[in-house]
Amino acid sequence: MLKLSFPSVARGWAQLPAASTSKVLAVTCSRKLSTDDGYIHRSLVPTEHYQKSLPRLPIPKLEDTCSRYLAALEPILTTSEYKDSEKIVNEFLNGQGKELQAHLVAADKQNKNSSFIHQPWTEVYQMDRRPVVLNHNPFLGFVDDPDPTQNTQLNRTTNLILSSLRFYRTYRAGLLEPDIYHMNPAKSDSDRFKKLIRYVPKSLSWYGAYLAKAFPLDMRQYPYLFQSTRVPKRGKDENRRYPDSKHIVVIHKGHFYSIDALDSNGDMLDGGVIKSSLAQILEDPREVNFNSIGYFTSMNRDSWADIRDELESLNPELIHKIDSSMFVLCLDEYDVAKRAPGTEISVADAIPLIKNGLHGEAYNRWFDKCFNMIVTKNGKGSIHFEHSWGDGVSVLRYFNEIYKDSIAKHHVGPTEGGSAVKLDPELSPNLIQALENARGDFEKVKNSFVLDVMKFEGFGKNDLRKLKVSPDSICQLSFQMANWRFKREFVGSYESCSTAAFKYGRTETIRPCTKETKACSIAFDKENPAQLDEMSELLSACSKKHNKLTKEAAMGAGFDRHLFALKFLNNKLNGAPLPIFEDPNHAKLNYIILSTSTLVSPALEVGGFAAVVPDGLGIGYAMFDDWFGTQASYYPPGNDGSEFIKELTGVCEDLKTVLNGKSFKEPRQV
Structure with a gap:
C-alpha cells in the first residue's frame, strides 16, 4: 500500500474509552432518528481540560x-x-x-x-494573493474500507458523513479525547491517570500531565475545522465561522445542492435520510456544468474578491449557503485508481489519485471551504483543506477518527425520507466571461502540474x-x-x-x-x-x-x-x-x-x-x-x-x- 505525505508532528493517540452504557441509552431515547448515540467516543477527560494551562510559545533569545x-x-x-x-x-x-x-x-x-506568531502567521496566508489551490491547500486520501461492499460512492460517502457528524458532535459536547503526545503511554494513557487528571483544576492540569510525561497539544484551531470558510477580500482575505449551521453543500457534476445533516436540536439525522439525499443528487440526470462557479475559487485572490462581490449581490442566499455549510462534499463523476478489492495501490495509480485530491476538476470543488470531502465514483475518499485557518494537527485527528469510525459503523438501514435542494446561481454576462477566464487559467495550471x-x-x-x-x-x-x-x-x-x-x-x-x-x-x-x-x-x-x-x-x-x-x-x-x-x-x-x-x-x-x-x-x-x-x-x-x-x-x-x-x-x- 503506497502511503505518502503530509505536514504533521509526531504524536501518540490515546486508546479511546468505551462509552457509558447508561448514558448512551439515555441519549438514544431522547432522539427521534439516531441509529447510535451520535458520538465517536466519550472521553474521561473533557476535551479542553488542558487548554487553560498550556505553556506559552517562547520567544527565542x-x-x-x-x-x-x-x-x-x-x-x-x-x-x-x-x-x-x-x-x-x-x-x-x-x-x-x-x-x-x-x-x-x-x-x-x-x-x-x-502567541507572538499567531496573528502574523495567519495574516501571511490571508494576504497571499496567489490562488489557494496548489499554492497552499494540501490533501489526505483515505485507505479503502476493508469491506469491499462499502466502497461504492453512495455507501462510502454516507459512512464518512455520519462519522464526520459524530466527530463534530463529540467535539462540541466536550467529549473528544484531548490531543496529547505520550512519552510513557503505559502511565499517562490509562483510565487510572485520566480519572485522576480530570479532577485537577484546569489552571494546573498541564503540569499534572507533564509529571506523567504527557504533553497536551493546543486545540484552539478545532472550531474552524467545521462551519468555516475563507472569504476573498482585496489585499487580505478573512476567515468566517458559522457555528450554528446544520447543512452540507454538495457538488456533483458542477451543480450545487444543500442537504440537511443535523436537526434543529443539533442531533444527527438518520443515516437513511442522509443517504436518500445523496442518492437523489447522484441520480440527477443533468450533464456536467462546465460553467460552475467553483472555478472562481481557483482564481487570484484579488480577482476573485472583485468577482465575488457581483456574484454575491446576484445570489446572496446561495453564497451564504456555501459559506455557512458544515463542509463541502464533492461527488466526482469519474473513477480514480480503480483496482480489484484488497489489492495494493500501484505507483502508477498513486499519481492520478494524488492529483485528484490536490486539484481535481475545479468545477466540482469549492477551494475556499474549511475542507472539501471528495469521493470519486469508485468510492475513493479524501480530504482537501484550506490552510489559513490552521495546520495539519486538527485535520489529521479528524481524518484518523472518522476513518476508524466509518469502517466500524456502517449504515445498513433503509434509504428514505431525504431531500436535496438545488442551488442554481444566476450569472451576469460579466460573470460568465470571468468564469470562462478562470476556467482557462485553472486548466493551464492543472495541466502544467x-x-x-x-x-x-x-x-x-x-x-x-x-x-x-x-x-x-x-x-x-x-x-x-x-x-x-x-x-x-x-x-x-x-x-x-x-x-x-x-x-x-x-x-x-x-x-x-x-x-x-x-x-x-x-x-x-x-x-x-x-x-x-x-x-x-x-x-x-x-x-x-x-x-x-x-x-x-x-x-x-x-x-x-x-x-x-x-x-x-x-x-x-x-x-x-x-x-x-x-x-x-x-x-x-x-x-x-x-x-x-x-x-x-x-x-x-x-x-x-x-x-x-x-x-x-x-x-x-x-x-x-x-x-x-x-x-x-x-x-x-x-x-x-x-x-x-x-x-x-x-x-x-x-x-x-x-x-x-x-x-x-x-x-x-x-
Whole structure:
C-alpha cells in the first residue's frame, strides 16, 4: 500500500474509552432518528481540560536566532556571500534587532491569551494573493474500507458523513479525547491517570500531565475545522465561522445542492435520510456544468474578491449557503485508481489519485471551504483543506477518527425520507466571461502540474533504528544528496514541524540543508566517494544534527518564525526596510526549492501538496517499517521531478550500501 505525505508532528493517540452504557441509552431515547448515540467516543477527560494551562510559545533569545539563522545560511552560500550576511546579521543583533526584540517581548506580555506568531502567521496566508489551490491547500486520501461492499460512492460517502457528524458532535459536547503526545503511554494513557487528571483544576492540569510525561497539544484551531470558510477580500482575505449551521453543500457534476445533516436540536439525522439525499443528487440526470462557479475559487485572490462581490449581490442566499455549510462534499463523476478489492495501490495509480485530491476538476470543488470531502465514483475518499485557518494537527485527528469510525459503523438501514435542494446561481454576462477566464487559467495550471513517485524497498524504519540513525534524518539527507547530484547546488529547504505543544502554536521550520548534509552529499559523490569510515561518521553526524534541529523546532526554539515576527512587527511600526531582510541571501534562504513534509497514518493511503515555487519540488514522503515512499511535484520546465526521483533512487541504493558496512567504488547507474 503506497502511503505518502503530509505536514504533521509526531504524536501518540490515546486508546479511546468505551462509552457509558447508561448514558448512551439515555441519549438514544431522547432522539427521534439516531441509529447510535451520535458520538465517536466519550472521553474521561473533557476535551479542553488542558487548554487553560498550556505553556506559552517562547520567544527565542535574539542572539540564538541570529546564530541559527547564520548556520542555515552557511551551506547554501559562498564564503564571500556568507561573510556579507554575517556582517549584516551582527549589525542587526547589536542595533535595530534589540529594539524590535524589546517591542516583541512587550507586546507578547500584553497578549497572554495568544502567541507572538499567531496573528502574523495567519495574516501571511490571508494576504497571499496567489490562488489557494496548489499554492497552499494540501490533501489526505483515505485507505479503502476493508469491506469491499462499502466502497461504492453512495455507501462510502454516507459512512464518512455520519462519522464526520459524530466527530463534530463529540467535539462540541466536550467529549473528544484531548490531543496529547505520550512519552510513557503505559502511565499517562490509562483510565487510572485520566480519572485522576480530570479532577485537577484546569489552571494546573498541564503540569499534572507533564509529571506523567504527557504533553497536551493546543486545540484552539478545532472550531474552524467545521462551519468555516475563507472569504476573498482585496489585499487580505478573512476567515468566517458559522457555528450554528446544520447543512452540507454538495457538488456533483458542477451543480450545487444543500442537504440537511443535523436537526434543529443539533442531533444527527438518520443515516437513511442522509443517504436518500445523496442518492437523489447522484441520480440527477443533468450533464456536467462546465460553467460552475467553483472555478472562481481557483482564481487570484484579488480577482476573485472583485468577482465575488457581483456574484454575491446576484445570489446572496446561495453564497451564504456555501459559506455557512458544515463542509463541502464533492461527488466526482469519474473513477480514480480503480483496482480489484484488497489489492495494493500501484505507483502508477498513486499519481492520478494524488492529483485528484490536490486539484481535481475545479468545477466540482469549492477551494475556499474549511475542507472539501471528495469521493470519486469508485468510492475513493479524501480530504482537501484550506490552510489559513490552521495546520495539519486538527485535520489529521479528524481524518484518523472518522476513518476508524466509518469502517466500524456502517449504515445498513433503509434509504428514505431525504431531500436535496438545488442551488442554481444566476450569472451576469460579466460573470460568465470571468468564469470562462478562470476556467482557462485553472486548466493551464492543472495541466502544467506534474508528479513522480518512488517506492524504495531497500530499507525502512526498522533497519535504520537498528543502525542507530534517525529515519527522518536519512530521508532528509537523501533529498539533499539527490538534489546535489542532479543540480550540483545546495538550496533553500524546508521541513514542517508543529508547535502545537504551546498555546496558539502554529508551525516552525526545520532547515534540512546543513553543513553536515552538505559534507555528506559531497562525500557520497558518485564520481569520487570518500572512504567508508568517513561516510559512516558523516551519516551519524547528520542524524545527530537533524535530531537537534527537530527538537529545537518542536520546542519553539527555531529561528524562522521569530525572524518572521520581527519583520512583521517592523513593518507595522515604521515600514522602513531593514538590511537583514533586504539581504539577497535572506531571500535565497527563503526561496524554498525543496519543500518537504511527512506523515504516516494507518488511515492514509496517499496525500500531498504542491511545489511552492515555479522551479521547486514539493516532496512528500513517508518512512515505513521496511520501505521508503516519496513523491515529487513540480512545474516543468522549472524543475524535473522525474530526474530527481532517478537520482534519489540511486542515493538510496548508495545509502543502503554504506549503512550495511560496505563501500562503493564505481559510479552507480541512475
